[in-house]
Amino acid sequence: MKYLEAIGKYFIMIWEVFKKPTKWRIMKTLIFKEIDELIYGAMGIIIFISFFIGGVVTIQTALNLTNPLLPKSLIGFAARQSVILEFAPTFTSIIMAGKVGSYITSSIGTMRVTEQIDALEVMGINSLNYLVFPKIVATMLYPFAVAISMFVGIFGGWVAAVFGGFAPSGDFIQGLQMDFDSYHVTYALIKSVVFAFVIATVPSYHGFYMTGGALEVGKASTTSFVWTSVVIIIVNYVLTQLLLG
Amino acid sequence: MIEVENIHKSFGDNHVLKGISTIFETGKTNLIIGQSGSGKTVFMKCLLGLFEPDEGQICYNDRYYSKLSTKERRNLRQEMGMVFQGSALFDSMTVEGNVMFPLDMFTTQSQSEKQDRVDFVLKRVNLVDAHKRFPAEISGGMQKRVAIARAIVMNPKYLFCDEPNSGLDPKTAILIDNLIQEITREYDITTVINTHDMNSVMEIGEKIIFLKNGLKEWEGTNKEIFKTDNKAVTDFVYSSELFKKVRQMYIEERN
Numbered sequence: 249m250k251y252l253e254a255i256g257k258y259f260i261m262i263w264e265v266f267k268k269p270t271k272w273r274i275m276k277t278l279i280f281k282e283i284d285e286l287i288y289g290a291m292g293i294i295i296f297i298s299f300f301i302g303g304v305v306t307i308q309t310a311l312n313l314t315n316p317l318l319p320k321s322l323i324g325f326a327a328r329q330s331v332i333l334e335f336a337p338t339f340t341s342i343i344m345a346g347k348v349g350s351y352i353t354s355s356i357g358t359m360r361v362t363e364q365i366d367a368l369e370v371m372g373i374n375s376l377n378y379l380v381f382p383k384i385v386a387t388m389l390y391p392f393a394v395a396i397s398m399f400v401g402i403f404g405g406w407v408a409a410v411f412g413g414f415a416p417s418g419d420f421i422q423g424l425q426m427d428f429d430s431y432h433v434t435y436a437l438i439k440s441v442v443f444a445f446v447i448a449t450v451p452s453y454h455g456f457y458m459t460g461g462a463l464e465v466g467k468a469s470t471t472s473f474v475w476t477s478v479v480i481i482i483v484n485y486v487l488t489q490l491l492l493g
Numbered sequence: 494m495i496e497v498e499n500i501h502k503s504f505g506d507n508h509v510l511k512g513i514s515t516i517f518e519t520g521k522t523n524l525i526i527g528q529s530g531s532g533k534t535v536f537m538k539c540l541l542g543l544f545e546p547d548e549g550q551i552c553y554n555d556r557y558y559s560k561l562s563t564k565e566r567r568n569l570r571q572e573m574g575m576v577f578q579g580s581a582l583f584d585s586m587t588v589e590g591n592v593m594f595p596l597d598m599f600t601t602q603s604q605s606e607k608q609d610r611v612d613f614v615l616k617r618v619n620l621v622d623a624h625k626r627f628p629a630e631i632s633g634g635m636q637k638r639v640a641i642a643r644a645i646v647m648n649p650k651y652l653f654c655d656e657p658n659s660g661l662d663p664k665t666a667i668l669i670d671n672l673i674q675e676i677t678r679e680y681d682i683t684t685v686i687n688t689h690d691m692n693s694v695m696e697i698g699e700k701i702i703f704l705k706n707g708l709k710e711w712e713g714t715n716k717e718i719f720k721t722d723n724k725a726v727t728d729f730v731y732s733s734e735l736f737k738k739v740r741q742m743y744i745e746e747r748n
Contacts, residue, residue, distance in 0.1 A: 274597060363581035370541055370653075371595055372570030 258453050265381050265449075268374040275382060282386035286348050286448075287393055293347060294340055298331075298397040301339060302404030305330045310414035320415040324423025327405035329432070336397040337436040338484050341443040344390070345476035349451035352383060353472040356455030357465040365456070376456065383448040390444035391437045398436070435491045442487060443480050450476040494519050495540065495651065495683055500549030502535055509535045511707040512549070519683045522674050522697045526688060527704035528729060533687045534655065536704065540685060541575060541653055542566060553651065571599055574644030574682075576654040576673075580636040582628040582643070588615070589624040592642045599647065614642040618672060634665035638672070645676055652677065654686040658693060666690060670697045691730060694718065703729065719743050 269275065309326040356379055359365050368375040402424065409415040415423075454472035458464055495517040502510040509532045517523040525533050538544040540551060542558060551558045553569060561569060582591050589611055596607045615621065618638040623631055628639070637657060644652055654673060658666035670690075674697045677684040686693065694701060698715035703726050711726045718730060719740060731737045 271598065358584075362579055362584075363577045364583055366543065367575065367577060367581040367583075369543060370570065370573060370575040371598065372567045373598060 257457065258449070261376060261380075261453055261456065262449060264374070264376045265384065266377070268377060269381070270373065270378050278378070278382035279385050282382045283389060285351070286383065286386045287389050290344060290347055291393060291396070293343060294393050294397050295400050297343055298336065298340065298401040299404035299407075301335050302327060302331050302401030303408035305335065305401075306405035306408040307412060307414065310409065310412075319423075320419035321423035321426060323409055323415045324405070324420035325426045326423075327409070327420075328402055328424045328428075331401035331405065332398050332432050332436055336394050336401055337440045337443065338480065340394060340397045341440065341447065341480050342477050344443075344447050345451075345480060346473050348387075349447055349472055349476045350469040352448070352451035353455040353458075353469045354465055356380075356452055357458045357468050358462075360456065360458055361461055361465060379456070380449065380452045383452060384445065387444035387448040388441065390447070391440045394437065394440040398433070435487075438491065439484065439487050442483055446476060446479050446483060450479055494554055495685070496550075496552040497540070498550040498552070500536075500539055500546040500551065502532075502539060502544060502546050509707050510539070510546070513704070513707075513709050514549075515702055515709060515712060517683050517685050518700060520678060520681045521684070521699040522677050523683070523685045523700045523702070524688055524694060524698045525685065525702050525704060526694060526729070527710075529689075531704040532707040533704055537653060537655060537685065537687050541573065542570060571595075571647060572650040574647065574649035574652045576637065576640045576644050576652070576657050578656040578659055580628070580633075580640040582636055582639055584628055587625050587627055588620070588631065588639050591628070591639055592646050595643065595647045610646060611642075614646045615639075617645075617676070618642045634661055634669065637661065637665075637669050641669075641672060641676070645680065645682075648680065649682060652682045652684040654684070654688075656688055656690070657686060658688070658690055663692065667692060667696065673697070691733075691736060694730065 270278075306323060306327045309330075310323045313320075313322055356365075359379070365375050365379070368378060406417070406420055409420045410417045451469075451472040454468045454475070455465075458468040497513055497515050497517075499512050499514050500510055501508070501512055513532075513536060525536060527533050535544060539546050545559075553572075556565070556569065558566065558569070582588075583594065586594065592611045592614060593607055596602060596610060600607070602610070611624075615624065618641050620635060620638050620642065623635060623639070628636055631639070641657075644654075652673070657673060658669045661669060670693050673684060673686065676682065686697075688694065695715050695718075698718070701711075701713055701715065701718060702709055703711040703723075705725050711721060711723045713721065718726065721727065727740075731740050
């Protein structure tokens with residue numbers, strides 16, 4: 249019952265976010281600020297993780313391809329498929345749920361605790377639109393980050409394969425090009441748009457409706473990370489069934 | 494002027510406000526006092542329109558809040574200024590940004606007009622060299638002044654203050670009280686202050702409402718509070734030995 253109530257409250261929040269918009273002149277500044285915080289600020293960790301995940305996937309695949317009849321190009325093929333289909337969109341989103349989600353929950357939660365949200369409400373401002381809408385718009389640029397993650401992940405795989413001595417560069421690149429279906433990239437980018445919406449809204453919900461003091465802000469950040477991850481995993485399953493099933 | 498007519502407010506089984514009626518007059522500092530849990534904050538949130546009363550009416554200069562459309566309520570909100578207990582300044586903005594925020598949101602003034610207005614109100618609250626500083630870089634007293642400046646920058650008709658001098662030293666607290674009273678008179682604002690501070694009660698209580706268990710137990714002025722025989726009021730106001738002695742001296746002097 250408690251979960252149903254929370255889900256209902258979440259959807260009412262989403263509805264409220266799009267009502268009574270803030271002046272465009274103000275909103276524009278907020279959106280650019282959020283792009284800087286949520287996307288540009290997260291690029292470092294996305295690139296770092298993607299590079300090493302790509303490398304690890306390649307090494308794992310290479311170590312498991314022990315049959316001499318299997319061509320080395322399969323290493324590149326497996327790395328490409330793993331990175332494009334799952335690691336870049338889903339794994340990166342879980343990391344983003346931790347980094348960006350915690351930031352969103354704690355920043356909005358702190359505003360709640362220090363009555364800054366009440367101050368907005370008293371002024372007659374739609375605080376949900378003012379605080380959450382720019383975050384939703386900013387995270388819509390997340391597919392660009394995922395595209396970069398795909399590139400860096402595959403590059404990490406190539407580095408691991410070639411410099412680790414698991415496959416020659418030519419074989420790896422041949423594997424990357426083997427049976428390439430561009431729809432897989434489209435599928436991954438569609439997923440990342442939905443994940444971006446989840447990453448912007450679920451932590452906002454936990455921050456906006458939190459009660460208590462500084463300790464509760466920390467607890468809300470943890471809860472928000474758990475729920476954002478759970479929602480991403482469930483949505484990933486549903487979207488995979490719908491788009492690839 | 495704000496007229497409150499028999500308002501009730503409950504949260505589940507908790508009946509917080511049990512029928513409060515009063516009038517907050519324009520150009521006067523109206524104080525709401527009472528013990529913790531007496532319903533002061535809920536009462537103020539009802540006055541601000543953040544809570545809708547379950548029963549009763551609140552009338553702002555002949556406008557009944559419950560009868561206003563969403564747009565009219567929004568316009569009414571823009572006639573209100575609020576000073577929060579913790580100042581509630583936006584951490585990410587400078588002092589100047591905080592004060593300019595309502596102007597940015599609700600006016601079409603040019604940047605120079607807004608800047609002039611911000612300079613004027615900051616000067617009015619005696620803050621002349623803090624424009625570019627962030628809230629975390631200024632003292633509690635200065636933060637309260639910025640909060641007052643932000644509250645009055647739109648020329649409000651109603652000013653609400655929730656414990657404006659909590660956490661301040663006695664001297665700064667008196668300065669803040671006097672500033673609020675001066676502004677109230679100068680701009681002919683209806684000011685409502687929620688306070689625990691007995692110095693404020695004695696200094697600026699032009700009208701005082703004492704709440705107890707969600708009911709209005711007593712109302713009067715800071716002069717009348719010395720004379721009252723209401724036990725609940727005297728127990729609350731004169732709870733310290735010092736205030737008991739002051740009251741005794743006042744009564745003896747009068748006799």
